[in-house]
Amino acid sequence: MTFRAEKIMNFIGFSLVAACFVFALVHVIGQSQLASDGRTIVRFTHWQIEPGVREAFEALEHEYERMHPDVNIIQVPIPGRIFVAWRKTQLVGGTPPDLLQLGSKGLDVRDLARFYTPLGEFLTEPNPYNEGTVIEGVPWRQTFLGGLQKKPNYYPELLDVFGIPTSSHTFRIFFNRQLMLEIFGEIRKPATFDEWIEMCRQVETYNATVARRIYPIMMADNSALFLYSRLSYAQTQKLTDEINPVEDFQISHQDFAISYLTGKWTLNDPAIHSGLQAFGEIGKFAKPGFLRLDRSDATFEFIQQRSLFLLTGSWDYKGVVEQCSFDVDAFPIPYPDTEHPYYGPFLKGPLTEIHTVPGSSLGLTKASENPEIAIDFMRYVTSVPGNTLFCRVSGWLPAIIGVDPGETVRDFLPVTKGYPNGIHLFQMGGDLRQVMDRNFHHLFRTDGSVNAFIKAATADYTEAVETEFEKIQKRSRESLIMQSTMMLTRLHLDPDWEDPRTRDELSDLMEGQTWQEGEFLWGNLNRTRFGK
Known part of the structure; x- marks a missing residue:
């Protein structure tokens, strides 16, 4: 390479570095300007870049901000190809958004317990944004089509809900x-x-x-x-x-x-x-x-x-x-x-298809500085009016009972008659x-x-x-250790046994713990049957 060519290449290299620095600086300044207007910022990230989805979330942002003018909701869509790596960087670096989509690879229950907030306590009360709808007064947990019994919403290893679904798919x-x-x-x-x-x-x-x-x-x-x-x-x-x-x-x-x-x-x-x-x-x-x-x-x-x-x-x-x-x-x-x-x-x-699990679920990160507002935004997103708006703009199916998705997607509604799945x-x-x-x-x-x-x-x-069987047994053993710690901590806090919600919570924890122990022991017992 000649001296002149080397100078040109160096100039290009320095120019690219400078451009990246300017972009990062503008990005940080832009965020600072958003924060300086006095509004509270809540960010959420997902990988759903299909046509209509970002626009649907934007419609929800604008409607929520209209009701709450002191809040600024910011959507950060990340393409699926880089989402897992991006998420890991943000979580480990302590800079994740308030709400972060669950359900992709690369996130085990240990990461979930470390970086995400359990949501069970928020789900017992009715969703206030459902006032005047067919599910007014119903506990938030019971308003989801198909329920919250499976991943990426409920994680049995941790005995709690970590994801709030926004839609269903067939x-x-x-x-x-x-x-x-x-x-x-x-x-x-x-x-x-x-x-x-x-x-x-x-x-x-x-x-x-x-x-x-x-x-x-x-x-x-x-x-x-x-x-x-x-x-x-x-x-x-x-x-x-x-x-x-x-x-x-x-x-x-x-x-x-x-x-x-x-x-x-x-x-x-x-x-x-x-x-x-x-x-x-x-x-x-x-x-x-x-x-x-x-x-x-x-x-x-x-x-x-x-x-x-x-x-x-x-x-x-x-x-x-x-x-x-x-x-x-x-x-x-x-x-x-x-x-x-x-x-x-x-x-x-x-x-x-009645067992269809609602998905496109968002979880609350422990790094969130405004968890109450983030959860309130999710209440609106998963209310009848909010989910109706989301479905009409995105063309996706609802996650919430009582939502009419419109004529255009009726052929995609889950088939409710028939028999349960076998195996594959x-x-x-x-x-x-x-x-x-x-x-x-x-x-x-x-x-x-x-x-x-x-x-x-x-x-x-x-x-x-x-x-895969050995992985299951290993995860079960690890989750039992975590659950035992959670149970002992909860009991040491001297719970109010007169409170029905406290009794129900502890009953659920004990029941889940007993079931997990039985599953683990059942697995170990059968290991001897196939020579392990």
Whole structure:
């Protein structure tokens, strides 16, 4: 490099540093100016950058500030790709926003206990912003559709609620109405799995009559895995009854692992086999390579009218509709019926979505300087008027009882009739998801099959279940230590046993502690059954 070139490169380098410094300085000064106007600042951060969501939160900010002119609500959206790293930096550095979205990877219960505030005590009183609505006077905790019993809202390891959900979501099959009329001469919404398969076959037949290539189905990596999970949920309904020790309509991750490791089911189980078969059957109508296709790429292909169907969730509806030059409609996943000669024997019936967990949840950070105002803002966001405003602007489904989301999203409302979920192969997450990612392609190769998948995956799958089981036991042991400390601290504070709320709180803590101890001991007892 010449001396002149080196000087130029140095100048560029110093210029970039100076620009970054000026940007940071302006950013800090801007924040200082906002603080100097006398208003109290509350910041919240999320990764939901889908069209309409930021605008929906802005509408909530403006309405809340109109009611509370001494408060300034600031939204800080962070793209999902960098959110986990950004969050860790902010939490460890002691500079997080007041409210921070929960539900992504990289946040375990120890981080939750260290950086987030338990919210149970705030949820016992009615939400004042629900005055005059159908849920006026109802405790805030009881106003959420689907309840607050699961993550990312309630964390059983810590026996408390840490997330306040703002919306609900369902998975749907979008379709191009114009293209469907062109191919079929009418609008069809298949009611059964076989009807959907037949429509896909007819699209392939139609391709032979036109110059362009239309894929029956477009789906990305995550939507494909979600489709598999739903098909497997249906196909394993009866199997789950056989392996669920407490028969409570759901199976815990611990019992999932124990039932597999003790041989109650294997990858060769006919019910497991049928779920994989259904996924393999429908996946062969998707664009090749879909297991490595990004969500935005799959959506782009659909917008360009290169597929009839697009598999995604209600969270994408507004963005897809706004970008398409054609009318978009949607329908739920059509499952096999109980009369199907192959799939039918494993089913009880269609799946219900009544268990849909509300999400896009915000947690209160312990670093918040204005926790009371932050919580009050969340009360407004999750009130009937607040959640109605959010849904109408974002096009998302509500998280709150009594909210009318509007006609445009009625096809996305949860299906309330049907039977509970069974199981799917990577529901424990972690290493199991990686095993699926590495081996699902065996279902879709030219010579692929369910047997090829099982042969390739079984050894790694068993090892992954063992690993995830040990993680569960380790987390249970750690959470029991934390809970025991919490319990002893609470009892040492000389609680007022005459106060009904105090009695209920301590009763819940003791009940949860007893349940956790039982789960931990049950896991240890079963470890001896599979040689641990």
